[in-house]
Amino acid sequence: MTATTARPAAAPSAVVDRLALDDPGPATPQLRELRLQARAFAANARAAGRFEPMCDSWHAGWDPDFSRLLAKQGWVGMTLPTEYGGAGRTAVERYVVVEELLAAGAPLAAHWAADRQMGPSIQRLGTAAQRARWLPPIARGECSFAIGMSEPDSGSDLASVRTRAQRTDDGWRLNGAKVWVTGGYHADALLVLARTAPHDPAQRHAGLSQLLVPANTPGVTVRPIRSLLGPQHLAEVIFTDVVLPADALLGVEGQGWAQVTAELAVERAGPERFLSTFPLVELAVSAACRSGDRSALALAGDVLAQLWTLRRMSFRVAARLDRGRSAEVPAALVKELGTRFEVESVDVARRLLGVEPDASSADPAARLLGQALRSLPAFTLRGGTNEILRGLIARGLRTA
Ligand SMILES: Cc1cc2nc3c(=O)[nH]c(=O)nc-3n(C[C@H](O)[C@H](O)[C@H](O)COP(=O)(O)OP(=O)(O)OC[C@H]3O[C@@H](n4cnc5c(N)ncnc54)[C@H](O)[C@@H]3O)c2cc1C
Structure with missing residues (x-):
């Protein structure tokens, strides 16, 4: 997929221009060109009435149609390999595009979590079958993800999560609850941090694993949490005897803490x-x-x-x-x-x-x-x- 946007119909951001906000690191002509393409795309989309600039657009601007439009440009799943429908670009190239879209206040929430962290995590840790299943729809902007880490009594202290995934003969049985799940009401799937071995106070970070859970799996209940952002922005997600196949496990059983820590670095920077x-x-x-x-x-x-x-x-x-x-x-x-x-x-x-x-x-x-x-x-x-x-x-x- 390639970006083929025309030059801006509307003037680009006055502040961006005034400050000549070029790439904040070593700029190459290719990066500069990509930045101008993203800026032009956002300006054209705004001029065409596709969105009104908003604050917190990556978190509160849920617009699946706009996500699919971006995906057609090759700007969702940008860093994923082309064999899985991604654009095979670098994190720096993604940075440039994302910065322009955020500066424009474009609605990015519907693909945000999948694009930023689930796609790259599945690419890094997943099996060939998991990559083939999850990455192409992510890159098409057709698979939204939510992050299932926090629990009613485990926010800052993630190592204390109580959601439990038990091995069965042919997979996993998941029980527990996640809270403050952004986009949980709309998301197609969740990446859930769960305990897969009993809690050992001497090794608090051991025994945790990550599971890929389609939101429509029987036993998954989503309850909206009313907040300042609206009635369906945050959710509580409850898992009651949710039966999952063996390949719901992402990465290595028991290595969930290390996997989540690596993911949080991407999430925070x-x-x-x-x-x-x-x-x-x-x-x-x-x-x-x-x-x-x-x-x-x-x-x-x-x-x-x-x-x-x-x-x-x-x-x-x-x-x-x-x-x-x-x-x-x-x-x-x-x-x-x-x-x-x-x-x-x-x-x-x-x-x-x-x-x-x-x-x-x-x-x-x-x-x-x-x-x-x-x-x-x-x-x-x-x-x-x-x-x-x-x-x-x-x-x-x-x-x-
Ligand atoms: C809008 C919003 C969206 C969110 N989206 C998601 C999401 O999509 N997925 C998800 O899993 N979670 C999500 N969260 C949850 C968020 O990650 C947690 O709220 C956060 O980690 C804090 O956890 P807590 O709310 O349990 O507070 P607590 O951990 O109970 O903390 C309460 C207060 O105590 C302080 N505190 C706690 N421990 C320490 C310590 N050791 N040292 C110093 N101070 C401490 C904290 O800083 C805080 O001020 C979201 C939260 C919000 C507000």
């Missing part, structure tokens, strides 16, 4: 951890520039300086992943600093724009501010809280 509010930031910075007011410009400058630094950090993690290196601590750094930036950026935008937040307003500034405020409490929680990340960073320094 991407540009979504500091660009959730970008459409709002862009409006606010543009307003500051128009006003010419010195204190407004100082605020805008501060935001943009932080943004630039975060982009460089995140880009370097993508490059590190391309080299097959581990990135647990750098990823924690990106997420800790990035999500704090997101929280602060909302306050700066509120001050610069001077509008009342209203997520359903026709005024873009009021609407984006309303959306950002709705998502803000989650920024520093989802994917691991900032307290937990700071502990991880400190331990990383100790062993460095």
